[in-house]
Amino acid sequence: MSDFSEELIRPTTEDEQGEPCVRSGSGMCFPWLQKHIESIASGGKQEKDFAQTTSACLNFIQEALLKHQWQRAAEYMHSYLQVLEDTDSNKRQGAPEIVWRLGSEILYYHPKSSVETFNTFADRMKNIGITNYLKISLQHALYLLHHGLLEDANRILTQAETWRYGEKSSSQEVLVNLIQAYKGLLQYYSWYKKKMELSKLDKDDYAYNTASQNMLNHSWKTSINLCTLIQIPGVWDPFVKSYIEMLEFYGDQDGAREVLNNYAYDEKFPSNPNAHVYLYNFLKREKAPREKLISVLKILYQIVPSHKLMLEFHRLLRKSDKEEHHKLGLEVLFGILDFAGCTKNITAWKYLAKYLKQTLMGSHLAWVQEEWNSRKSWWPSFHFSYFWAKSNWKDDKTLACEKALVAGLLLGKGCKYFRYISKQDHQVLKKKMKQMKKSVKKYSIVNSGL
Amino acid sequence: MSCLSFAESGAESQPDVRTPKPFPIIKASHSETTSVCSGSLDGVEYSLRKEKGVMKMSVPRTLAFCYLSLLWQRETITLSDLLRFVEEEHIPYIHAFQHFPEEMKLYGRDKGIFAIESWPNYEVIFKKIIEVATFLDLPRFPDITENCYLHPNILCMKYLMEVNLPDEMHNVTCLVVKSTGIGEVDFLRFDPIAKKAKTVKYDVQAVAVIVVALKLLFLLDDNLEWSLSNIAKKYNEKNKEDKPWFDFRKWYQVMKKAIDEKKQKWEEARAKFLWKGEKPLYYSAIDRPVVYKRREMVVSLQKQFSTLVDSAPNVEKKKPSSFQFNWTEEDSERPCFHGHSLQGVLQQKGQSLTTKNSLYWLSTQKFCKSHCKHVTTYEESNFSLSYQFILNLFSFLLRIKTSFLHEEVSLIEKRLFKAKYNKTNKKSSRSRKTRKY
Numbered sequence: 001m002s003d004f005s006e007e008l009i010r011p012t013t014e015d016e017q018g019e020p021c022v023r024s025g026s027g028m029c030f031p032w033l034q035k036h037i038e039s040i041a042s043g044g045k046q047e048k049d050f051a052q053t054t055s056a057c058l059n060f061i062q063e064a065l066l067k068h069q070w071q072r073a074a075e076y077m078h079s080y081l082q083v084l085e086d087t088d089s090n091k092r093q094g095a096p097e098i099v100w101r102l103g104s105e106i107l108y109y110h111p112k113s114s115v116e117t118f119n120t121f122a123d124r125m126k127n128i129g130i131t132n133y134l135k136i137s138l139q140h141a142l143y144l145l146h147h148g149l150l151e152d153a154n155r156i157l158t159q160a161e162t163w164r165y166g167e168k169s170s171s172q173e174v175l176v177n178l179i180q181a182y183k184g185l186l187q188y189y190s191w192y193k194k195k196m197e198l199s200k201l202d203k204d205d206y207a208y209n210t211a212s213q214n215m216l217n218h219s220w221k222t223s224i225n226l227c228t229l230i231q232i233p234g235v236w237d238p239f240v241k242s243y244i245e246m247l248e249f250y251g252d253q254d255g256a257r258e259v260l261n262n263y264a265y266d267e268k269f270p271s272n273p274n275a276h277v278y279l280y281n282f283l284k285r286e287k288a289p290r291e292k293l294i295s296v297l298k299i300l301y302q303i304v305p306s307h308k309l310m311l312e313f314h315r316l317l318r319k320s321d322k323e324e325h326h327k328l329g330l331e332v333l334f335g336i337l338d339f340a341g342c343t344k345n346i347t348a349w350k351y352l353a354k355y356l357k358q359t360l361m362g363s364h365l366a367w368v369q370e371e372w373n374s375r376k377s378w379w380p381s382f383h384f385s386y387f388w389a390k391s392n393w394k395d396d397k398t399l400a401c402e403k404a405l406v407a408g409l410l411l412g413k414g415c416k417y418f419r420y421i422s423k424q425d426h427q428v429l430k431k432k433m434k435q436m437k438k439s440v441k442k443y444s445i446v447n448s449g450l
Numbered sequence: 451m452s453c454l455s456f457a458e459s460g461a462e463s464q465p466d467v468r469t470p471k472p473f474p475i476i477k478a479s480h481s482e483t484t485s486v487c488s489g490s491l492d493g494v495e496y497s498l499r500k501e502k503g504v505m506k507m508s509v510p511r512t513l514a515f516c517y518l519s520l521l522w523q524r525e526t527i528t529l530s531d532l533l534r535f536v537e538e539e540h541i542p543y544i545h546a547f548q549h550f551p552e553e554m555k556l557y558g559r560d561k562g563i564f565a566i567e568s569w570p571n572y573e574v575i576f577k578k579i580i581e582v583a584t585f586l587d588l589p590r591f592p593d594i595t596e597n598c599y600l601h602p603n604i605l606c607m608k609y610l611m612e613v614n615l616p617d618e619m620h621n622v623t624c625l626v627v628k629s630t631g632i633g634e635v636d637f638l639r640f641d642p643i644a645k646k647a648k649t650v651k652y653d654v655q656a657v658a659v660i661v662v663a664l665k666l667l668f669l670l671d672d673n674l675e676w677s678l679s680n681i682a683k684k685y686n687e688k689n690k691e692d693k694p695w696f697d698f699r700k701w702y703q704v705m706k707k708a709i710d711e712k713k714q715k716w717e718e719a720r721a722k723f724l725w726k727g728e729k730p731l732y733y734s735a736i737d738r739p740v741v742y743k744r745r746e747m748v749v750s751l752q753k754q755f756s757t758l759v760d761s762a763p764n765v766e767k768k769k770p771s772s773f774q775f776n777w778t779e780e781d782s783e784r785p786c787f788h789g790h791s792l793q794g795v796l797q798q799k800g801q802s803l804t805t806k807n808s809l810y811w812l813s814t815q816k817f818c819k820s821h822c823k824h825v826t827t828y829e830e831s832n833f834s835l836s837y838q839f840i841l842n843l844f845s846f847l848l849r850i851k852t853s854f855l856h857e858e859v860s861l862i863e864k865r866l867f868k869a870k871y872n873k874t875n876k877k878s879s880r881s882r883k884t885r886k887y
Contacts (some may be wrong), residue, residue, distance in 0.1 A: 071758070
């Protein structure tokens with residue numbers, strides 16, 4: 001065996017793979033330094049195993065939630081709950097919110113969980129510390145709404161409304177307002193139901209008065225709850241809609257108008273196209289003058305040029321007396337068709353075809369050119385390619401014809417689309433096609449040699 | 451290798467809080483009125499005073515003390531086993547105070563002593579062992595001879611069995627032990643009185659010897675071990691009747707799977723560990739109701755979630771065992787390599803056998819001599835994947851850091867290749883001075 005040991009001590013030729021890390025080329029590493037660096041964030045203290053295992057536990061819960069393994073998530077949750085007793089007070093303060101979020105997710109989806117379990121859990125979590133009461137109450141109420149338990153949700157919201165403890169920060173204020181608003185929404189819902197019932201009753205019916213009085217009470221409560229929230233900048237579509245409906249029912253047009261104007265035009269509120277839609281619909285119901293309607297929709301046009309109300313806007317503009325409105329009308333049509341979602345909108349194309357002809361007949365070539373200049377580089381392949389010609393003709397021949405007319409007017413009779421469509425033979429549309437060819441021949445902007 | 455007797459006696463070795471004091475206790479009766487107080491009579495002073503030369507007992511030091519008694523008796527249990535039993539809750543440590551009698555109320559300063567939020571770490575406990583032994587002025591420990599469990603030859607055999615390596619490797623490890631002189635009685639004995647008390651990390655050292663043996667046989671350069679496997683595989687296919695040649699690749703696949711499974715289970719069990727016991731510890735009388743209410747809340751929430759979990763067949767708590775892996779010949783699912791032969795990697799050379807592999811690479815080329823605590827460092831990316839796998843395997847088994855094991859491996863190699871190191875020392879003595887850490 002001595003030979004063997006001699007073999008071992010025989011000098012090696014060179015270090016094969018094991019490059020020791022102290023060689024300067026590959027950089028130096030200090031194991032003790034790593035530990036110190038890691039402890040900087042915790043103020044010089046080493047991370048305890050408690051912190052390490054609870055954060056590993058959290059990772060397991062998150063993984064289980066992502067994979068919808070509710071059973072597994074519940075198992076780890078059982079252990080994770082000990083963070084509520086963390087000796088580190090910073091971590092302990094943030095723990096209830098994390099536990100609530102994870103726990104409520106699990107209880108929402110777990111097959112063995114029920115509304116009672118959720119209720120117990122929510123009630124317990126609400127009362128840990130004071131910062132989470134409102135938030136959890138609101139989420140609890142939404143959960144109950146989700147399950148159709150309106151009375152229970154109302155009860156939770158009422159409890160939360162009357163909660164007074166400690167100073168309210170600004171974020172808490174918003175929560176209180178939200179809670180009141182949801183309560184208002186629930187009351188609106190019961191008002192609405194009563195309205196339905198009332199409409200079935202006869203005016204002379206003895207129950208009518210009580211019913212309508214009842215309704216009035218509800219509406220009064222609703223308005224109190226909703227109006228505070230609506231004053232705060234934010235997006236409150238469902239609340240606003242319900243509120244307006246109620247106001248209109250009781251004939252408070254001024255009140256409704258004020259709310260809607262505020263909602264749409266107050267600069268503090270985030271830009272919300274729905275606000276303008278609500279205002280517009282209200283004014284339409286009121287039969288406001290055309291000028292007013294146009295001014296409202298103009299703003300909507302600037303925000304959402306592809307909105308479905310734009311066609312209505314175009315019609316309004318067309319009917320107007322002012323020339324600038326007519327020009328805008330053309331702009332709006334082109335604007336709508338810029339969007340991929342509207343490429344098959346037959347009304348839009350119909351309008352455009354008709355309006356183009358009208359505009360060109362009215363010698364407003366400059367308007368058309370202005371619109372077309374920015375589009376002539378991409379509209380041909382976007383709308384009028386050979387592929388579109390075939391596909392449009394196959395799906396909807398009327399659409400194809402309208403598009404063909406527009407194509408012909410803008411690109412001349414030599415363009416692919418127009419040529420393809422005009423070659424197609426069709427009994428019903430024969431007459432239309434003939435008209436189309438005539439118009440193109442007469443009015444196409446290409447003809448004027450520009 | 452039964453340690454059941456120890457596991458039971460663990461509960462009795464509670465720390466005696468009242469260590470001998472040179473001055474009388476004054477504030478005992480007024481401790482409840484002050485805001486800083488403790489349930490024990492002298493908890494406040496105990497945690498404050500830090501006199502030089504006075505070492506205060508703590509829960510980790512208690513564990514170190516237990517190990518000293520085991521070492522004195524040369525019990526068949528290593529430090530890593532002991533720490534693993536603590537983690538597996540066979541030995542009370544985290545929840546030790548929960549077992550105190552009712553009359554012993556703990557609060558205030560006691561919390562700092564008894565509320566443990568980390569498992570005992572090998573390196574830390576190891577230092578404490580030396581500290582406690584030195585402080586207690588313990589005499590020279592009994593010799594550790596060749597038939598002691600803690601002797602490297604025996605420990606190597608144990609670990610070879612545990613990681614499913616062939617019994618024949620034992621010859622190689624014995625050779626390494628002999629060549630490095632780490633099996634000598636003088637080397638192994640723990641002597642706290644000696645000028646610079648040091649003790650041997652019996653388990654880490656044994657495992658390091660196995661790593662060196664593997665490097666000798668297989669080189670572990672991500673190349674040779676696989677070529678040798680191919681040869682072994684071919685031989686085994688042709689000669690199904692003979693004793694099979696050890697196939698490194700097959701062993702790797704089996705061990706990787708086994709270790710990955712174990713590691714996953716270990717991580718999951720750790721993540722689920724409940725640190726807080728039934729009796730909460732609180733700071734003062736004002737704190738008490740809050741802390742108790744919190745505990746109540748957590749317990750009720752836990753009950754809620756445990757009802758959602760399918761009452762799984764309650765896995766019985768396993769009895770403490772030295773072995774984390776068990777390999778038997780009969781199991782076809784998990785092949786056992788104990789009986790395999792190393793013929794494929796050894797060759798005849800005259801009268802004796804030698805390894806087919808004639809190369810070796812050192813884990814550390816130069817040792818650090820500055821004041822930093824480590825003699826070498828471990829940067830994973832500098833080493834072959836096989837080496838990394840082997841280190842990870844054994845580090846997990848012993849629950850130590852890979853750098854810790856790597857250091858021990860380097861130290862074994864330093865002894866083994868003394869001649870080579872002396873040569874390089876002479877050459878580069880100049881360049882050593884310029885290197886600063």
